[in-house]
Amino acid sequence: MTPSMTEPTIVRPYGDTTDDGMVQVSFTLPVPHDARAEGAAQQLANKMGMAPAMVVHTKAMGPSFTFFVVYGRVSHLVDLSTVEVIEREFTLLTAKEVNLAIRKALRRKLVVVGACIGTDAHTVGIDAILNVKGFAGEKGLEYYREIRVVNLGAQVFVPELVSRARKERADAVLVSQVVTQKDAHLENTREMSAAFDAAYDGSRRPLLVVGGPRFDPRMAGGLGVDHIFGKGTTPSEVASYLAHTLLSKEHREVRRSAQDPAPDTRRSPEGVRR
Amino acid sequence: MSQQGKLRLDPRTVAKARRLAARAADPVIAMARTHTTVSVERATLRLAGLTGTDPGFAGGDTPWVNRVVDTVREQVGLEHGVALPVWHELRTGGHGSLADLAEKVGAGSVRFALPTGRDADRARTAAAKAVGAGITRVDRNRRERDRLVKRLGDPRQKPWIYLIVATGDIYEDIPQAQAAAREGADVVAVIRSTGQSLLDYVPEGATRQGYAGTYATQENFRLMRAALDEVGAEVGRYVRLTNYASGLCMPEIAALAGLERLDMMLNDSMYGILFRDINPRRTFIDQRFSRMVHARAGIIINTGEDNYLTTADAVEAAHTVTVSQLLNERFAKEAGLADWQLGLGHAFEINPDLPDSFRLELAHALLARELFPDAPLKWMPPTKHMTGDVFRGYLLDGFFNLVGAMTGQGILLVGMMTEAVVTPLLSDRDLALQNVRYVLSACGGLAEDFHPPRDGLIATRARQVLWEAVDLLTDIADDGLMNAIADGTFGITKRPVDGGKGLDGVVAHADGYYNPAVELLEAGA
Structure with a gap:
């Protein structure tokens, strides 16, 4: 049929x-x-x-x-x-499956640095994803044995986030933005991605992931980040995305050869401005 | 009501909880009494009437109080307080006024010195007179409030209806606040711009741009106060104004609130530490000073326990709310606040999908009511489980209002069905107020019919939460409050005593530290 x-x-x-x-x-x-x-x-x-x-x-x-x-x-x-929809390009895994995948692929813990940047003090979103307590009945990333979470909390300045991400050797940086007045969430996100590009000049920067209730998931390229999570995102979606993307063969190969100053083709040109 | 109230709480358990709270808080209070901060010193200069910014410094946004305190610190240190060097210089340096002195500080032409002997006595006398004038203005404002309340009247119902405005632009806030008062708001809170708590200075003047809120400035306070007085006369009741004494400038904002006759101030003992990562010592020192000002000004403080429940589970963490309320009470009492000034916070945040969630909410709200029978208590609406389904959210807000009515809460923050969706539309606020009015008119007196049986779920749950609070307070008192905060006892966040923002603004008193504001405030009315 x-x-x-x-x-x-x-x-x-x-x-x-x-x-x-x-x-x-x-x-x-x-x-x-x-x-x-x-x-x-x-x-x-x-x-x-x-x-x-x-x-x-x-x-x-x-x-x-x-x-x-x-x-x-x-x-x-x-x-x-x-009707256009963004299909989820990764399969949802359980915490156990994510842990197993990390152990097999990385043989070390996966490091996630999270923060609310700019003047945004609403940690509800980042905490829902990172805190053990989690969200919607799912435990947060702190609960995943193979993920090391560094939650910097609210009102973190972008340079501070970049240097912490370097120091912790972050695989991924998660940023939550709730305040949208005067498009603060878009401004802050662009500032952050530009700062990471500048700081990791030539070498592979951590995966940049932003989330918040008023983001349009299709804006990722324009904002210079790798992925955007919208309203209602649960910790397991984030964990599954991180496992899917960071543990994929090609990602790890690129990271290994990160010393080569190869252009990062995943970036759209407008995301680098500012 | 009997001594034990509706829940038959064991008075010995209640007394033990208070004793433990005192044991946990007292070492922190002792620390606060022997330290000062840059913001405490700046607040002292503000009470002496120093206003304005230095146009020639940085972007021109730095207040004179910051310039003077920073300069004193550079030249002679803050261990003796800012008053001695400033009023010594003012007395001997040939300056016309404190403002003139500040301008010369800006120009770099002042060398501060620490006076001794009779010079120190004279500086103290002059400083006490100048700061005393500010305290006198605070006192006058308190009398003026009493006079207006007597003439216009208090709200006709309890709880008082508390509404928030937050446009970022004071000139947009004013008509919104006046409309809110006409629609029934008894208390109007102007939410601050989210960035403000981490600014180490108070912005100046009328401001028209903020993020998710409007900057707290003396001029914004003055403008809104005048607007609410105007609408209060029109609607025939005194409309109270609320702002936020939190963040790095807590003492200064408290002083400005007293100078401009604000009526309520958000002022929590640990919120800044846990949620804003402000240094614990800075917070407790600033907080003690700000609470002394609030006590003097007749301001009702609102504490922030609702915040615990937005990050933790409202059932599992119910006792942390009780613990925080008891600590807030202890810190407040020590700073001179009376029971009627303690708007201790709590919130309706239990997952509505949990069976018996409403009964548990009643248990927790009634526990707070009975532990603090003479405090107004601030009852906060659901936020965490507001999903965007505005119809379900409206029902949830109705149940929230019902708990408020059944348990005799003092201040009810109006819940919006658009919470976590959009800034409330005009119609959302109108519907929310209809919800409150319906519940209060249909069952405002239900508290008198509501006597949960001793062996029922509500009374049993309330007693259990109290015991859990006593257990946690025991741990905190044994461990020390600072260590407990560092260990992550309150929520998952760990906040070490030497971490966080603002620690560099903390200074230990030297022998002979002098602060006329602290002396006048500690001496009482």
Whole structure:
């Protein structure tokens, strides 16, 4: 059977009947709560592709704002055949499997240095991945016997991170960025990758991995890092990624010949700016 | 209520917990009494009225208080405090004022000396007079608050409703804070820019750019205070203003809070050490001074126990919250704070997928309530298990509010269903306040009907947490608090006594150390 016979490629939202297209949205308009407000909400809902749109709830929020809840049928379709997803390029391993793989391939512990950089003081993300306690029922990387974790905590300056990574002979550097105001997370990430490139000039730098709720995983190249983890990432995903990437044959060979000043082809040119 | 309260806690166990907390804290207090820091000395100059920055130094952002303290340190050291050399120079060097002296320090034309004998006496007298003027202003602000509360009134309900604004721009914060007050906020907290805790100076002036928050500056304090007074008169209740006395400038920010009539300050005994990697000694010395200022200013402190539960499991680590509350209480009392000023923190952070999670939350919240019957207690909403499912988050916040009502919490930080998703939208805040109002109006008096049976899960759990806290306090008291912090007793982080940021700003007192602020504050009202 072809996939198209088991699953339609064109879908609509599902309310309580196939293809009814029903959605629910809520929003606020900067208008006083009066008869005109409801019409304004109708108009916005129509422009969003909802027809008919039912404004089921309106509420004044102070003298000059109104809040709406709207249910309605949306006219747009989704074409599943054009949806792009980043497939995970590595298999998920258990802690045991990761430990075994490290022992076999490296015959030493894998070293991970983690930090929140810049002014970001939110260690929730990095701690969820690194602390023994972990996240979503999974233990963090500190729990993996074959991984040595150096968690530098919050508000680490980039030069400090680079020198610690060198000193600890880090295989990977994990950086968490929660604060996104004025794109701080992007700025900080670019600054970090540029600093590592400069410091490891010619030799293979550690794997750079960033994570945070507002990152787009597709931005890795542009930011000069090797991988980006988004919201909801669990420690085992990170551990599996590290094992997959760092223990692969070609990676280790490149690292062994790191003295040769071969250009690092994995980097996109725009990632090196700044 | 009987002496033992609803949970029938054993009064001997409670007394033992307090004794152990004192035993753990007292050596640290002794250390704090015999040391000063650059920030304590700068706070002293701020109380004497020195403001502004040196336009000719670095980027022009360095405050005069930093320039003067650093120069005194270079020339004669800080072991005797900044007051003796500064007021000796002021008295004998032909300067018009403290500000004039600072400018000459900036120009490099001042040579400080440590006065002795009658010169030292005269310098002390002059310093006490100047710093006394700042303390008088703090006292006046406290009386002004009392007057306004009497005239406008306190919130009509308990807990007080605490809302956060955080735009980064003080001129955006002001209309948001006023809107929040009109919507029902009794307390408005202006979150600081995340970088501020590690700045070793307090920025100056009205600021319009911060990261995830607005810089704490004296001018920002003044602007927001005026705005809340204005809206308070309009809504007919005194609206309290909160900021953060934490990080490397804790003493100075506490002084500015007193000078500008802030009402509550976040001020935890160990948060900076554990979560910001600030040196333990620096933190405890700075903290003692800042708490003495808060005590004098009639400011309610808020402690940060909620933070433990965001990194540790809220069930497994429940007793660490109790331990921290007891330590915070001990440090606070020693610095002169009264029970009504202790907004000890705790939070609703148990995994909602855990069976009986709500009953466990009730047990923990009631334990805090009964251990500290006269403290306002600050009840903090769920953050760790807010997933982005805003509908589920709204329900969770409702249950959080319910625990607050059932256990008589004093200050309730309004939970946002968009926690960990986006900065709350206007509508999110409105919905969150509706949630609070519904719960408080539907069952605000439920505490009086709520008597968990002695052998039930709630009372049993509360007693167990107290015992675990006593066990941990025993270890800490035996080991020493500094060692316990270094060993990673609080969370996984290990913070050695000589590690962390800001240690180079710590100075041991020499014989004859003099700080007029400390003398005036220790002498009390």
